[in-house]
Amino acid sequence: MVSKRFFVIFTIVFALLLGLPFTSTSQRQPNVEQRIDALLARMTLQEKLGQLQQLDGEANGNFRPEHRDLIRKGLLGSTLNVRGAQRTNELQRIAVEESRLKIPVLFGFDVIHGYRTIFPVPLAEASSWDSAAAEASASIAAAEARAAGVHWTFAPMVDIARDARWGRIVEGAGEDPYLGAAMARARVRGFQGHDYSAVNKVMACAKHWVAYGAAEAGRDYNTTDMSERTLREIYFPPFKATVDEGVGTFMSAFNDLNGVPASANPFTLTKVLRGEWKFDGFVVSDYTAVLELLQHGLATNEADAAQLSLNAGVDMEMVSRLYNQHGAELLRSGKISQATVDEAVRRVLRMKFRLGLFDRPYADDARERSVILSAANVSAAREIAGRSIVLLKNDRETLPLAKNLKSIAVIGPLADNQVDMLGSWTGDGITADVVTLLTGIKSKVSPTTKVSYAKGCEIAGDSTQGFDEAVRVARDADVVVVAVGESAGMSGEASSRSSLDLPGRQLELVKALQATGKPVVVVLMNGRPLTINWMAENSHAILETWFAGTQAGNAISDVLFGDVNPGGKLPVTFPRNVGQEPLYYNHLNTGRPPDANNKYTSKYLDVPWTPLYPFGFGLSYTQFRLSNLQLSAPRIRADGRITVSVDIENVGPRAGDEVVQLYIRDVAASVTRPVRELKGFQRLTLRPAEKRRLEFMLGPEQLGFYDREMRWVVEPGEFKVMVGNSSADPNELVASFEVQK
Ligand code: BGC
Numbered sequence: 001m002v003s004k005r006f007f008v009i010f011t012i013v014f015a016l017l018l019g020l021p022f023t024s025t026s027q028r029q030p031n032v033e034q035r036i037d038a039l040l041a042r043m044t045l046q047e048k049l050g051q052l053q054q055l056d057g058e059a060n061g062n063f064r065p066e067h068r069d070l071i072r073k074g075l076l077g078s079t080l081n082v083r084g085a086q087r088t089n090e091l092q093r094i095a096v097e098e099s100r101l102k103i104p105v106l107f108g109f110d111v112i113h114g115y116r117t118i119f120p121v122p123l124a125e126a127s128s129w130d131s132a133a134a135e136a137s138a139s140i141a142a143a144e145a146r147a148a149g150v151h152w153t154f155a156p157m158v159d160i161a162r163d164a165r166w167g168r169i170v171e172g173a174g175e176d177p178y179l180g181a182a183m184a185r186a187r188v189r190g191f192q193g194h195d196y197s198a199v200n201k202v203m204a205c206a207k208h209w210v211a212y213g214a215a216e217a218g219r220d221y222n223t224t225d226m227s228e229r230t231l232r233e234i235y236f237p238p239f240k241a242t243v244d245e246g247v248g249t250f251m252s253a254f255n256d257l258n259g260v261p262a263s264a265n266p267f268t269l270t271k272v273l274r275g276e277w278k279f280d281g282f283v284v285s286d287y288t289a290v291l292e293l294l295q296h297g298l299a300t301n302e303a304d305a306a307q308l309s310l311n312a313g314v315d316m317e318m319v320s321r322l323y324n325q326h327g328a329e330l331l332r333s334g335k336i337s338q339a340t341v342d343e344a345v346r347r348v349l350r351m352k353f354r355l356g357l358f359d360r361p362y363a364d365d366a367r368e369r370s371v372i373l374s375a376a377n378v379s380a381a382r383e384i385a386g387r388s389i390v391l392l393k394n395d396r397e398t399l400p401l402a403k404n405l406k407s408i409a410v411i412g413p414l415a416d417n418q419v420d421m422l423g424s425w426t427g428d429g430i431t432a433d434v435v436t437l438l439t440g441i442k443s444k445v446s447p448t449t450k451v452s453y454a455k456g457c458e459i460a461g462d463s464t465q466g467f468d469e470a471v472r473v474a475r476d477a478d479v480v481v482v483a484v485g486e487s488a489g490m491s492g493e494a495s496s497r498s499s500l501d502l503p504g505r506q507l508e509l510v511k512a513l514q515a516t517g518k519p520v521v522v523v524l525m526n527g528r529p530l531t532i533n534w535m536a537e538n539s540h541a542i543l544e545t546w547f548a549g550t551q552a553g554n555a556i557s558d559v560l561f562g563d564v565n566p567g568g569k570l571p572v573t574f575p576r577n578v579g580q581e582p583l584y585y586n587h588l589n590t591g592r593p594p595d596a597n598n599k600y601t602s603k604y605l606d607v608p609w610t611p612l613y614p615f616g617f618g619l620s621y622t623q624f625r626l627s628n629l630q631l632s633a634p635r636i637r638a639d640g641r642i643t644v645s646v647d648i649e650n651v652g653p654r655a656g657d658e659v660v661q662l663y664i665r666d667v668a669a670s671v672t673r674p675v676r677e678l679k680g681f682q683r684l685t686l687r688p689a690e691k692r693r694l695e696f697m698l699g700p701e702q703l704g705f706y707d708r709e710m711r712w713v714v715e716p717g718e719f720k721v722m723v724g725n726s727s728a729d730p731n732e733l734v735a736s737f738e739v740q741k
Helices: 002-018 032-042 045-051 065-072 085-098 122-127 131-147 167-171 177-192 228-235 237-244 266-276 302-312 322-332 338-354 365-371 375-388 437-444 467-475 506-514 533-538 552-560
Strands: 053-056 078-080 106-109 205-209 249-252 282-285 390-394 407-411 450-454 479-485 520-525 541-544 624-631 642-650 656-666 677-686 691-698 717-724 733-739
Touching (some): 045 053, 045 338, 065 085, 085 365, 106 338, 122 167, 122 177, 131 177, 177 228, 177 677, 205 237, 205 266, 228 237, 266 302, 282 338, 302 322, 322 338, 375 552, 407 467, 437 479, 437 552, 450 467, 467 506, 479 506, 506 520, 520 552, 541 552, 624 656, 624 717, 624 733, 642 656, 642 717, 642 733, 656 691
Parallel strands (some): 053 078, 078 106, 407 450, 479 520, 520 541
Antiparallel strands (some): 390 541, 656 717, 717 733
């Protein structure tokens, strides 16, 4: 005790001498809650409701003249989309110098995968299975955004998505709660750091709470209806991970959830989030989601909508103004309480303090100029994009390509396309910064290599006019690289599709190129799994590059020519046809699991039940071998832990990355369990012939589940452990152990 106190005093004195900050912001301001009390005591009801209001400053970063006025009167707590040091400072000055209580404005913006330097879309980053990469990209995005006056990003989106029709699958980490939680944690860490009052950090927002990704039929904004167990085991974990990481805010979703829309759902917003998880930040509604309670048929009028959301636990209202318009009357009639209003305001102010806005409200435009799109940021974007690329097929070692080929044909509507590479949610990214695939290839090959280009066709549309030229260009080349896929606008919000096929005439273009007999490398650029059976069967090589961001062309070329050996793995299942959706690896077994020799089992008449590419799948230019799987004990107690160890060896010709994946199956339990569940993974780089022993730990957090009474339990019985390079690795290693009574 004495020595601990001595150590603390010593550290403080030492830090003071050095002039170092020695505590986090919240610790530096032990009296934050008292300062909030003091503010609350002085605030009028309208000023309080103003703190609960967020308005859209319009997409081009301007703000509406009305906002100036509202801020001057203390009636607007936050904006979205206003950005840039100069613009934000202009508004902030009004808040801090002209409003009665001088409460700073909170500037929010969708910094989803980069601010100006755009990184690969989040689904791509999840394909890296590399949380350090996701953290690094979020950290750079935060530094750029904060320099531009943005305090708060509406990210990460941590919605689990099991249905590729849903366009917003591109914004998340795919279908798995374990991988999703790892990515969620990394991204919050990257955005916020340990102290988001820092000049290079922003406050994060876990969205969309909750189950938005389960929209029926993959149609955006649609209803979701699911068991509490599925919510808790599949959809909650990435959100819980963000709370564990100290996320500042949550966003309530648009969807109906089991009959109570997520933006008015006391179970999720209060019982789970505040009660069970002790979240002390605030919840913002999604865009006009409070008003939409009328359309849902939950609210009878606007005042009712405000009351339902606020009482359920939505603190700040985005864009619609019902709290403001009806707060006073609701308070008078007793439909909301003063305590509820004060608590919501307290949460918002707490985050403004935690962001350091009362001490440093302004952005610094010199910093903005030096940080944004810096050479270091751009090179990180290239590296992270390279780590996100997944090699789906590589027959006869078509890839990597030699840099001194005589000639390469670069073809396709996405081959020289700056617009779509950025994907959905482009932050402040601009297309002029984007390196296209054609440019990337040209700067990679030797000066003697002839690179010719033809567009072939558009992404969508019916014209085949460009086919002849494309075929001519292909015939003249040693190898054809064809870039096909979706436009950026085909995934993202309000961009669900009922077909997962390549749009337009692109598949015909690929077929025409294939008919030339030249080796064809397909470079896919897309925001969701696509049904690519023909290419999977006939093309020589396929690279899944998603939308790889500002440095797309350079990163893809690094992989095409072998400077980077691809090590990404799919974070989501690729179906053979859209009718298989939702298709995901961690499903239950059914009483009649598929059996090719028995019609009366769970499958389709017209398509195999298996995916085209399974979750976790991805190839490399080298090969790896797993061996020597061992468990530290044959049996453990329910509260015990077991270590799983395995050797991984690079048995191929080049250095490369493998993602070793550990799955478990609880063979029989009081509640049926998935056929497999990911419970560990490690991405590592090995030189040729290098061998390493990896360890994974399994304990109650990995082995448990929610029982019939929704209690987390580890039940006795047999557990299988499977270690492989995907969720369907034919050479995976298997062992079992027992949990004892
Ligand atoms: C989206 C959110 C986004 C918000 C603000 C909504 O339409 O659903 O994800 O953060 O707009 O732009």
